[in-house]
Amino acid sequence: MKLAAYAHLLGEEAARLRELFPADGVARFWGATPAASEGNEKGKALRHCRVGDEVLFYNQWKFIARATITAKFRSTRLAEALWGKDEETGATWEHMIALGDVVEFEIDAKPVLAALGINGALRGLRLESAEKRLGVISHHGLPWSTPTTTIGLPAPRKPKTDSPSRLERQMLLQAFSRLRTHSGRGGPSPHKPLALLWSIGRVEAGKERLVPWDVFEREVGALLTEFGAGSQVTPHYPFSHLRSSGIWEMEGVADKVKDPGPGALRAAGAKAGFVDEAARLLRKARVRAEAVKLLSSTYFPAADQPRVLDRVGLAGYLSASGRIEETVGDSVGDTGPVKRRVASGTRLERNLEWVRQVKHWHQDTCQVCSEPLEVLIGHYSEAAHIQGIGSPHHGPDRLSNMLCLCPNHHKQFDGLAIYIDPEWKVRRTRDDEFLYELRRHPQHRIEQQHVEYHRVLCGKND
Template structure:
């Protein structure tokens, strides 16, 4: 059976280019949970909120329910549902799924195929991402779904496998009150934050923990520049007004970064020496050990001198 072909042909409602990524999102989430527990089943009432958040952030703008894909994905041969009464989905109604104790999991044949060929999981996931979402969303969507997709160049490395904590993003964004620690950006669509991400200071691949002391809430642009070594976090003696906000942490901008446009100056070079927008009172700021790791292992060259206010 060609599982990639079956994945590419998921039955979806469509009209005039309208997006309907309900089934792909459920399948990505199920693949992530399979990585954690290959024998586990997903009780609808226990995962409904997770699935609803995925739909709210990555689905269409109209209100929808995860009950729809939970029921209808069965018809594609990649998913199965059982209730307290036995095999089979009770329908696509939220109440039906809740009251019957409905649980879902990848189909038996697909689970067997993934056990025989572990690399198949990554190929299915990447196909779903490529078919239904722009590349700019792939990394954060994998994190939100709990998926671990190893880069091709690291396949031969022998490392101890750890499980990411899917709750880190929410904890970090809450700690920083949904504001970018570098520029203060705090955009939302309705109640859903857009363009805000939880950045690891010490990279997870190099032992960085999934906790707030190793995290920064950053906008998408500054997260990318932070991971590229254009931006960093330094330490300086804060004035009293700064101690409350950034706790003495200041933004580093690499001298190697070149940008002549007004946008590059405003969004990057002008940040040099500014205090961080720190976490809310009572929350510990970035730990010195993680900050120092990023400075020595990621940040490029020497920092620019502070820019005049």
């Protein structure tokens, strides 16, 4: 379409679209009618697609084109002018996406659909993760413009310049998700994922990347005894075999020695750990959070995850607020109706002026439920950090990383029971059900990167 012909219908999108299509004012659009449910495949795809993502177009068992999303908006008037209305439902294709870098082709879709576990034709919109794009779809001859494209909708957003490249991050996460684990009577062996989580704990604690065999044998051996599900306690197995993942290296033993035993490792003074590039990526808070969530949820039952993460020093990832650093001493005896103990520790020093400011902007009203909590004198609210300022999250103490919440929703937010989606909707983590629209204030600017980090902890990667 020529933008000039529809200028009166573009509204607030006019300036942005003219910037995107300045040459001749001709733009390509794609649209979708509203989803029957926000929780179905179509609803999720419409909700989570982003500028910079890639789209594959499908028709009758063939992929016929790919394009990049350059703008995303909603306009009933423009959609009706372009495409009219669906004769059966009366709906129009109001979820609109402007397309760039369009490439037309014709490729058999059946192998790709089979690799994705789709039986039969592709119907409606479907969202596939970047991990699946890299791990499953990459090998089917599709003309991607970048190595991080996903099928259907969408691919990851273009990273900020101060972040690790998306390709690097996705390759690392792919390696974690595709570990070759031995399966015995008790199910898949936890040797490799336990060793990797333990090693991530070392990275988070700022310890050396490569660890001597005697330390690995002692500490990872103890983890295998506790969480091995009946498997043999053989820490030398992940120590050397993780080399096949491409993110792990071993010093002191030649590569051609595939399976050195404990004695050989000890005699060689062997060390092992993440390759330097993987360790560099894992020093980034978000990458580390993604890796911890992926490994724990993929390889360990939900009931075991808190115990496993606690034992490897990563318990802080079970809460958005992080670890509480407190030491409890001996009882001091009867100093009242309840016995007391001496406790010591450290407390993060918050900027109280910013706490007062965020509460003032929102008038002590929860940004989630919009309910002010009345107390004897006035109302009560809590200033919550989105990306926790404690370890291991190390978020900043500033207004753009804060919310004004009631105690209930503060607890749920920190406990990862609710999250904020990319369109500022508050959803329940376990089933993505829409709960509330997040209340905003024009002076309260919230940085997306902190909201994205919280979604990672909830397992809702963009």
